[in-house]
Amino acid sequence: MLKNTKQKFGLITKLFHWLSAITIFGLFALGYWMVDLDYYSQWYQTAPHWHESIGILLLIATIARLVWRYINIKPAAIDTHSMAVQRSSAIVHGILYLMLVLMMFSGYLIPTADERVISVFSWFDVPSLGQLFANQEDVAGAIHKYGSYAIIAIAILHALGALKHHFIDKDDTLKRMIK
Numbered sequence: 639m640l641k642n643t644k645q646k647f648g649l650i651t652k653l654f655h656w657l658s659a660i661t662i663f664g665l666f667a668l669g670y671w672m673v674d675l676d677y678y679s680q681w682y683q684t685a686p687h688w689h690e691s692i693g694i695l696l697l698i699a700t701i702a703r704l705v706w707r708y709i710n711i712k713p714a715a716i717d718t719h720s721m722a723v724q725r726s727s728a729i730v731h732g733i734l735y736l737m738l739v740l741m742m743f744s745g746y747l748i749p750t751a752d753e754r755v756i757s758v759f760s761w762f763d764v765p766s767l768g769q770l771f772a773n774q775e776d777v778a779g780a781i782h783k784y785g786s787y788a789i790i791a792i793a794i795l796h797a798l799g800a801l802k803h804h805f806i807d808k809d810d811t812l813k814r815m816i817k
Contacts, residue, residue, distance in 0.1 A: 643711070644711065644714050646814050648710070651706065652815060652816075654702070655815055658699065658703065662738075663793070664692070665692055689745075693742055694746075694756060694764055697742040697746075700738055716811060730792065730795070730796055730799070734792055737785060740781065744779075745778075745782050746764070748778045750768070751769045751775040753768055753769075800812045
C-alpha cells in the first residue's frame with residue numbers, strides 16, 4: 639500500500655520518514671567531522687561537496703514530502719492518545735519541519751555568499767542568490783551549527799517518544815511507521 643489510510647501510514651510516507659532520519663543523522667556526522675578538516679586534508683574539498691549535495695537532495699525530498707503530506711490523508715490518532723499527546727506530537731513534527739527548512743536554507747547561504755553555485759554531484763547546479771546581508775556566511779554558519787545540534791536533540795527526543803509509546807504504553811505508534 640503506497641498511500642496512507644485512516645489507520646496506517648503508507649509506504650511512501652514511511653520511506654520519506656526513514657530516508658530523512660538517516661540522511662539528517664548522516665549529514666550531522668559528516669558536518670561534525672568536516673569542520674575540523676584543514677587545508678591539507680584530502681577531504682577538505684570533497685566533504686563539503688558531499689554535504690552540500692546531499693543537503694540539496696534532502697531539500698528536494700523534503701519539499702516532495704510536504705507536498706505528499708498535503709495531498710495524502712493523515713491516519714487518525716491512536717485511540718489511547720490524549721489530546722495533550724496529540725498536540726505535543728503535532729508541535730514536535732512542526733518544529734522538525736521548520737528546523738529542516740531552516741537548516742537547509744542556512745546551509746545554502748554559507749557557500750553561496752560569494753556568488754558560487756552549489757554543484758549537486760555534478761548533476762545540476764543550484765545558483766547563488768549572492769550576499770543577501772553582511773557577514774552572511776558567518777551568520778548562516780552559526781545558525782547552521784547551532785540549529786544542527788537542536789535538530790539532532792529534537793530528533794532524539796522524537797525517537798525516545800516513539801520508543802516510550804512502544805515499550806511503556808504498548809501502543810501502535812512505532813509500529814505504524816515500521817510495518
